[in-house]
Amino acid sequence: MNKVISILVIAFIFISNIEAQQKVYYKTNSSTTIHSEESYQLLKQHIRKKLSEDGAEVTINESLTDSVVSNDSIIKTMQLDIKRTRHHKGTKRLPEKINTYLNKELPNFNLTTAEGKELNSNDLKGKPTLINLWLTRCKPCVEEIPVLNELSKKYADKVNFVTITPDRKETTLEFLKNQPFHFIHLTDARAYLEKIGNSSYPKNLFIDKNGVVKKITRGLPHFKKNGKMELGNGEIFEKYILKLLE
Numbered sequence: 001m002n003k004v005i006s007i008l009v010i011a012f013i014f015i016s017n018i019e020a021q022q023k024v025y026y027k028t029n030s031s032t033t034i035h036s037e038e039s040y041q042l043l044k045q046h047i048r049k050k051l052s053e054d055g056a057e058v059t060i061n062e063s064l065t066d067s068v069v070s071n072d073s074i075i076k077t078m079q080l081d082i083k084r085t086r087h088h089k090g091t092k093r094l095p096e097k098i099n100t101y102l103n104k105e106l107p108n109f110n111l112t113t114a115e116g117k118e119l120n121s122n123d124l125k126g127k128p129t130l131i132n133l134w135l136t137r138c139k140p141c142v143e144e145i146p147v148l149n150e151l152s153k154k155y156a157d158k159v160n161f162v163t164i165t166p167d168r169k170e171t172t173l174e175f176l177k178n179q180p181f182h183f184i185h186l187t188d189a190r191a192y193l194e195k196i197g198n199s200s201y202p203k204n205l206f207i208d209k210n211g212v213v214k215k216i217t218r219g220l221p222h223f224k225k226n227g228k229m230e231l232g233n234g235e236i237f238e239k240y241i242l243k244l245l246e
Helices: 002-021 037-051 097-101 139-143 145-155 169-178 190-196 235-245
Strands: 023-028 057-069 073-085 110-113 118-120 129-133 160-164 184-187 203-207 213-217 222-225 228-231
Touching: 023 037, 037 057, 037 073, 097 190, 097 213, 129 145, 139 145, 145 160, 145 235, 169 184, 203 235, 213 235
Parallel strands: 023 073, 129 160, 160 184
Antiparallel strands: 057 073, 110 118, 110 184, 129 203, 203 213, 222 228
16 A cells, blocks of 8 residues: 555656646637747737727736647647727726835835845835836837936946846846846746736836835837937936935
8 A cells, every 4th residue: 555655656746847847838719829928928918008009998818728738848728808998088097006106115025136136125225216117028128228227327326226027037137148237137026016016118116215106107208309209318217316316
């Protein structure tokens, strides 16, 4: 009897190890394209953004309809039920939850940097902080990096410069090999970003030395120059920083 139990335990451990090594991929019922977890999340974000351009609220409900298991991977087929709620004239669009933290402290976090060190939000108190929420595959996020780097260089001794991303550490480090981004990078933070209710990127949070959010903006604004829209030079962000330093 004991021998049978031992064999079953060994078999269970062996199967568990195989499952742990399997990579999970996703596809939808309406497409044959196979996505990694990261690109699947980006797909849903793109759908929300595209369908909300007219001000509608977009909700995506997911249900698993099929799952194909092989030795090294699992492919999950997902049914995406999309609901759009149109806002009638005069109806105010509900803001992202993250905007409700204006003039409040964000929920405490204990996240890991791309270098593997833990950082608690309380460690940032004592100096103002600029938190940039971004994705490595987000074009507007990448476009504003050079300007953010200039701000970091200019105020590095007076302000904390931090990014938070749902991207994995490996993805972030690979990106940084070709595009320097002189912030502290907190990675693998999908759960925290969902907790604070952020659903669009980029986002920039200007926080005072006591940890209170004083300004929440999207990416750097664009300005019309010679008939073309160009990315701003960061002057407005610098004004926010100087206000925090008063």
